[in-house]
Amino acid sequence: MFISEAFAQAAPAATGGESSLITMLPLVLMFVVLYFVMIRPQMKRQKEHKAMIDALAKGDEVVTAGGVLGKVAKLGDGYLHVEVADGVELQVQRTAVVQVLPKGTLK
Numbered sequence: 487m488f489i490s491e492a493f494a495q496a497a498p499a500a501t502g503g504e505s506s507l508i509t510m511l512p513l514v515l516m517f518v519v520l521y522f523v524m525i526r527p528q529m530k531r532q533k534e535h536k537a538m539i540d541a542l543a544k545g546d547e548v549v550t551a552g553g554v555l556g557k558v559a560k561l562g563d564g565y566l567h568v569e570v571a572d573g574v575e576l577q578v579q580r581t582a583v584v585q586v587l588p589k590g591t592l593k
Contacts, residue, residue, distance in 0.1 A: 539580050542566065547587040550578050555592060 542548070546558045548568060556568035559575050566583075567575045 538586060539583060542580065542583065542586070547589065547592050548583045549585040549587060550576075551582045551584050554578075555587070557592065 542558060542561065544558055544561060547555070548558060549555050550568065554568065554570060554576065556570040556576065558566055559569040560567040564580060565577050566580055567577050569575050
């Protein structure tokens with residue numbers, strides 16, 4: 487008596503799968519642009535850095551992430567010793583090496 491009957495409205499007719507493709511297109515395009523602008527260059531940079539780290543040899547002149555310049559004195563698996571002055575060696579992680587300098591840069 488106090489509760490009225492509720493009737494479901496008829497669902498609108500389906501317009502086809504084309505509209506779902508159109509709504510997904512901007513999302514797909516944004517991912518493609520993100521991949522080529524950010525992800526791919528970062529992966530390339532990481533690959534180059536790993537190749538540089540693997541190619542380190544004793545006597546190479548390097549710059550660490552902290553800005554310390556020195557010569558590689560000893561090499562280990564995960565660490566290396568960088569000679570920053572006569573008789574002064576720092577032990578740093580291999581990944582902390584940012585750049586290998588040309589020979590003769592340090593005097």
